[in-house]
Amino acid sequence: MKKWIASAVLLWAITGNGMVYATPEHEHPDKSAGQTQGKIESETQGKRMVSIYDGSGKEIGKAVVFQEGNGVRVEVKVSGLTPGQHGFHIHEKAFTDFDFKTSGEHLNPGHRQHGFDNPKGFHMGDMTNLEVKEDGTGENSFLIEGANLAKNSPQSLLGRSIIIHAQPDDYKTDPAGNSGERIAGGNIQ
Numbered sequence: 001m002k003k004w005i006a007s008a009v010l011l012w013a014i015t016g017n018g019m020v021y022a023t024p025e026h027e028h029p030d031k032s033a034g035q036t037q038g039k040i041e042s043e044t045q046g047k048r049m050v051s052i053y054d055g056s057g058k059e060i061g062k063a064v065v066f067q068e069g070n071g072v073r074v075e076v077k078v079s080g081l082t083p084g085q086h087g088f089h090i091h092e093k094a095f096t097d098f099d100f101k102t103s104g105e106h107l108n109p110g111h112r113q114h115g116f117d118n119p120k121g122f123h124m125g126d127m128t129n130l131e132v133k134e135d136g137t138g139e140n141s142f143l144i145e146g147a148n149l150a151k152n153s154p155q156s157l158l159g160r161s162i163i164i165h166a167q168p169d170d171y172k173t174d175p176a177g178n179s180g181e182r183i184a185g186g187n188i189q
Helices: 002-007 031-044
Strands: 010-014 020-024 048-054 059-068 071-078 084-086 088-091 130-132 138-145 161-165 182-187
Touching (some): 048 161, 071 130, 071 161
Antiparallel strands (some): 010 020, 048 059, 048 182, 059 071, 071 138
């Protein structure tokens, strides 16, 4: 077993149902049998699975959040959204009852202004826009440098939320890049 694990090449992929599987290169996961195991493995390895919901409470995708180098990587895959670019941020609180306004403002422990193009920015929770294709599906992967998944840290993403906005982020206007209404989100636990 140890020899197999040592020699196996592991591939991490987000499947159509959003679960993460670690599989050797020559094998394919059994999606129905591996869901529980995949979730347990990802959580024990420091990965957090986050369900993404629309405002009605319908699940529209998944995100994986994990420590990488000196930051935290956020990978999201969604469907059912309007084509185009959408603002995509980490907000300071978990939302309640699918009311994304309860998520507070962007995660901003450095007390900066919003946006990668703002000379007084950017928030720790600022990420690049989520690009949604004509079929309503979108994916994004972003490394938030300086963030962590430690309990009780101001830079931790635990207890925060991933929020998707209706409009693109202009990367400069404080406080949210003119990205409009909050249309989807998931809580990081």
